[in-house]
Amino acid sequence: MSEPRPNGPAPATGRVPHGPFRPGDQVQLTDPKGRVNTITLQPGKQYHSHKGSVPHDDIIGSPEGTVYRTTGGTEYLAFRPLLTDFTLRMPRGAAVVYPKDAAQIIAMADIFPGARVIEAGAGSGALSCFLLRAVGEHGLLSSYERRPDFADIARANVEKFFGGPHPAWRLTVGSLEHALAETEADRVVLDMLAPWEPLDAVAKALIPGGIVCAYIATTTQMSRIVEDLRGHGGFAEPHASETMLRTWHVDGLAVRPDHRMIGHTGFLVTARRLADGVTPPARRRRPAKGAHPRSNGAAAQGAAGARPEGGAAAAGDAAPGDTAPQD
Numbered sequence: 001m002s003e004p005r006p007n008g009p010a011p012a013t014g015r016v017p018h019g020p021f022r023p024g025d026q027v028q029l030t031d032p033k034g035r036v037n038t039i040t041l042q043p044g045k046q047y048h049s050h051k052g053s054v055p056h057d058d059i060i061g062s063p064e065g066t067v068y069r070t071t072g073g074t075e076y077l078a079f080r081p082l083l084t085d086f087t088l089r090m091p092r093g094a095a096v097v098y099p100k101d102a103a104q105i106i107a108m109a110d111i112f113p114g115a116r117v118i119e120a121g122a123g124s125g126a127l128s129c130f131l132l133r134a135v136g137e138h139g140l141l142s143s144y145e146r147r148p149d150f151a152d153i154a155r156a157n158v159e160k161f162f163g164g165p166h167p168a169w170r171l172t173v174g175s176l177e178h179a180l181a182e183t184e185a186d187r188v189v190l191d192m193l194a195p196w197e198p199l200d201a202v203a204k205a206l207i208p209g210g211i212v213c214a215y216i217a218t219t220t221q222m223s224r225i226v227e228d229l230r231g232h233g234g235f236a237e238p239h240a241s242e243t244m245l246r247t248w249h250v251d252g253l254a255v256r257p258d259h260r261m262i263g264h265t266g267f268l269v270t271a272r273r274l275a276d277g278v279t280p281p282a283r284r285r286r287p288a289k290g291a292h293p294r295s296n297g298a299a300a301q302g303a304a305g306a307r308p309e310g311g312a313a314a315a316g317d318a319a320p321g322d323t324a325p326q327d
């Protein structure tokens with residue numbers, strides 16, 4: 001069903017604007033060389049570039065995917081920014097989660113419409129936008145950010161993207177481990193330096209079967225969170241992964257991977273909350289020799305799920321027949 005022609009700004013809800021361009025909408029103008037400028041539509045204003053100008057009034061009321069010609073004759077293609085465009089271009093305090101990882105977080109943490117999700121830290125609000133999209137207006141995203149200045153940036157970004165306060169979003173300034181108030185959470189998503197610090201609070205907040213998902217940048221953090229999840233006792237065996245994305249140049253016979261790629265962003269670790277009072281099942285695969293160097297009889301301890309001292313890499317999960325080198 002087509003929308004009525006716009007005569008005012010879109011209502012501030014969690015819904016992403018669609019239909020003809022309205023005052024207050026963000027519009028991405030792409031020139032013939034692929035350069036992008038993002039403007040906010042205001043009646044009576046002009047978009048100026050060194051290639052000439054376009055009146056905002058020409059854009060307001062027309063559908064997405066329209067081409068405008070500047071006074072200098074250059075053509076610009078207009079779309080509303082996608083969430084991926086928005087998060088990569090929005091103002092930042094902390095480093096943002098890249099779209100490939102946000103997508104994988106939604107999948108691996110099994111975020112669903114109506115879910116009650118806790119997030120820390122909110123940082124610049126990029127992952128908050130993806131999570132809000134996934135939980136929808138009838139879910140709940142409770143985000144924690146310990147730095148008030150970053151919380152302000154996150155709030156501004158989320159409100160800009162959704163055109164106002166999102167009905168499913170709560171933002172608390174404070175450290176997750178001290179401020180966490182919710183119980184009965186379906187999912188907890190952690191993008192913070194030391195995701196092992198709030199594990200007790202996370203375990204209390206999660207329902208049995210719920211998922212904790214940690215996004216971390218380094219192998220040492222990955223090792224620590226995996227071992228601490230194992231040692232906690234309230235979680236099933238963690239799963240660790242990394243997602244690599246290679247974009248391609250496709251032009252006639254020149255079909256090849258792009259020369260440049262983002263080599264590294266981070267790792268994901270997920271684990272499911274056990275029911276209270278349940279002992280995690282013994283791991284059946286024996287840790288590799290040297291995986292837990294400080295413990296004698298490493299295989300026996302590993303099989304019992306005991307947390308090793310120190311943060312040794314969990315190299316012991318090789319399946320029979322795997323040929324990964326062991327030190």
Ligand SMILES: C[S@@+](CC[C@H](N)C(=O)[O-])C[C@H]1O[C@@H](n2cnc3c(N)ncnc32)[C@H](O)[C@@H]1O
Binds near residue numbers: 125127
């Ligand atoms: C890498 S940023 C998160 C970026 C965010 N996911 C995004 O996409 O914009 C990490 C954030 O975690 C916050 N942080 C670190 N430890 C925290 C804690 N214990 N509780 C709440 N926030 C924390 C930091 O202040 C920082 O803003």
